[in-house]
Amino acid sequence: MAILTPRLRRASLATAALAAAGILIAGCTAASGADKSSDEGASAAPVDILGTDIAVDEDARALLPADVAEAGAVKVATDAPYAPFEMFVEEGSEELTGVDVLLGQAIGAKLGIDFDFAQQGFDGIIPALQAGNFDVAMSAMTSSVERMDVLTFVDYSASGTGILTRAGNPDKIETYLDLCGKDVAVQTATSQVDLVNEVWQADCKAEGLEPVNLSEFPSDSDAQLAITAGKAVASLLTKPSAGYVAKTTNDGKTFMVVEDSTAPNGYDATLNGIGVLKDDQELAEAIQAALQSLMDDGTYTAILGEFGVEGIGIDAATINGAKS
Numbered sequence: 001m002a003i004l005t006p007r008l009r010r011a012s013l014a015t016a017a018l019a020a021a022g023i024l025i026a027g028c029t030a031a032s033g034a035d036k037s038s039d040e041g042a043s044a045a046p047v048d049i050l051g052t053d054i055a056v057d058e059d060a061r062a063l064l065p066a067d068v069a070e071a072g073a074v075k076v077a078t079d080a081p082y083a084p085f086e087m088f089v090e091e092g093s094e095e096l097t098g099v100d101v102l103l104g105q106a107i108g109a110k111l112g113i114d115f116d117f118a119q120q121g122f123d124g125i126i127p128a129l130q131a132g133n134f135d136v137a138m139s140a141m142t143s144s145v146e147r148m149d150v151l152t153f154v155d156y157s158a159s160g161t162g163i164l165t166r167a168g169n170p171d172k173i174e175t176y177l178d179l180c181g182k183d184v185a186v187q188t189a190t191s192q193v194d195l196v197n198e199v200w201q202a203d204c205k206a207e208g209l210e211p212v213n214l215s216e217f218p219s220d221s222d223a224q225l226a227i228t229a230g231k232a233v234a235s236l237l238t239k240p241s242a243g244y245v246a247k248t249t250n251d252g253k254t255f256m257v258v259e260d261s262t263a264p265n266g267y268d269a270t271l272n273g274i275g276v277l278k279d280d281q282e283l284a285e286a287i288q289a290a291l292q293s294l295m296d297d298g299t300y301t302a303i304l305g306e307f308g309v310e311g312i313g314i315d316a317a318t319i320n321g322a323k324s
Contacts, residue, residue, distance in 0.1 A: 047109035049102055050302055054109035060289035061112050065282045073114035074135035074283075076104055079122040084244040084307035085140040086117075099240075100138045102303045103156065103294070104274075110290035126150055129277055136276055136287075140240075143273035143322045152284040153273025155321040156291055157304075157312040160266030161192050162239030163258040164224065164246060171233040175260045176200055176267060181210030185223035185232035188216035192236040195268055220245075228254065239266030240309040247308025257311065265312055271322050272312075284319060291317040 046053035061069070068074060078100060080086040086098040096117055108115035115136070120128050125137045130150065143153040165173050173179065179200070186192045193216060201211045215232060217223045223235035224245065237245075239257065246255040263269065274291075276284045294300040295317060304310045 044112045047105065049106045049109065049299060050306055052299060052302065054106050054294075054299060056112040057110040057290060057293040060110050060286055060293055063282060063286035063289055064111055064113070065280070065286075068113065068135070068283060068286075071113075073116050074108075075133070076115050076117045076136045076138050077120040077125045077128055077134040078117050078137075078139040079120060079125065082140055084240060084309060099157075099303060099307050099309060100140060102306070103291075103300070104136075104138050106294050106299055106303065107274075107287055107290045110293050111286055126275075129275070135280070135283070136274060138274050140272055141275055143271040143320070145322055147275070148278075148320055148323065150278060151273075151275040152278050152281060153271070153275050153320055153322070154284055154288045154291060155271045155273045155314065155318045157240075157272045157309075158265035158269045158314050159239050159272060159312045160263065160269030161195055161236055162242035162266045162311070163234050163236060163260075164227070164242040164255050165234040165258055166227060167246075167253055167256045169256060169258070173234055173258050175258075175262070177203065177207060177209065179212050179234060180204035180207065181213070182234070183213045183215065183226075183232045185215050185217055185226040185235040187220045187223055187237065188218060190237075191268075196236070199268075224249075224255070234258070239269075240307075240312050243308040243311055259311065265314070271314070271318075273320075273322075288317045288319055 044056055046055045078086045078096070080096055080098070081088055084098055085100045086096055089095040089097050101117055104115040104117065118134070120134065122139060125139060125141070126147070128134050129137055137151070141147070143155050147153070163173060163176065163179070165171060171182070186196070193214070196212050196214050204211050215226065217226065220235070220237050220241065223232070223237070226232040227235055242257045246252060246257050249255055274287055276287070291300070301310065301313060304313050
């Protein structure tokens with residue numbers, strides 16, 4: 001199986017977030033300073049994102065549909081919590097933070113408009129866009145070809161399976177083949193189980209190695225406890241979740257993520273995209289240009305780094321890249 005279904009992926013990452021046990025990245029949502037006037041958008045005050053002032057990119061703004069520029073804002077559907085992409089600043093708060101939220105606000109700053117995030121159950125995001133309740137979907141959504149019947153995707157990350165191991169990597173795990181013959185933990189009923197059983201076990205055999213000794217646990221946090229208890233050398237989970245757990249658990253002193261240069265975004269990775277309705281091609285192109293501007297000036301990398309997920313970064317903002 002290529003990757004967790006949207007709902008299973010959410011369950012997997014939400015459990016991983018609980019593993020951080022109250023340790024939350026200090027990445028507050030930025031207050032927007034974008035001017036609502038289409039004529040004054042390019043001169044709007046810069047927006048502070050992680051201590052950097054993000055100013056309007058006039059070339060990107062020029063691509064905005066006139067009605068969006070005049071409105072000065074788009075309404076963005078997201079489904080929080082889904083750490084590290086979208087989550088609440090603290091328990092009981094309605095203020096959002098996370099990769100998607102900060103990146104969306106930075107894109108808005110480049111366009112001179114606000115990206116106003118609002119809650120929407122994941123399964124209802126596409127119908128809500130079709131009903132006109134939202135303009136944009138930004139919720140760690142896989143850029144699947146099937147969804148392209150309805151949406152145009154601006155691709156902004158790619159993620160697959162990651163390997164979480166002990167800090168310092170004492171077991172010297174460099175690729176998934178180093179897990180052959182070793183004890184490995186995983187959350188049950190995830191795509192990682194299928195990846196090991198349907199692909200990796202055959203690869204171990206082809207290399208003349210013993211099979212992965214896979215142990216399934218009810219949650220990602222249980223799988224991580226297996227590492228600290230010495231019952232497993234590693235656990236398998238989505239790479240952004242692995243990066244977030246490694247960064248936030250015990251100030252980064254307990255776990256690390258294995259970085260395999262042959263799979264920089266994780267094994268069996270798929271693209272994630274910012275979705276707009278197919279009829280809104282101009283808006284998609286404006287978002288693409290703003291995102292590329294953030295990639296070029298380093299803001300994109302800084303936002304990923306704030307949440308420990310540099311490994312899901314991509315080199316260029318593409319539109320419907322999964323088709324190719």
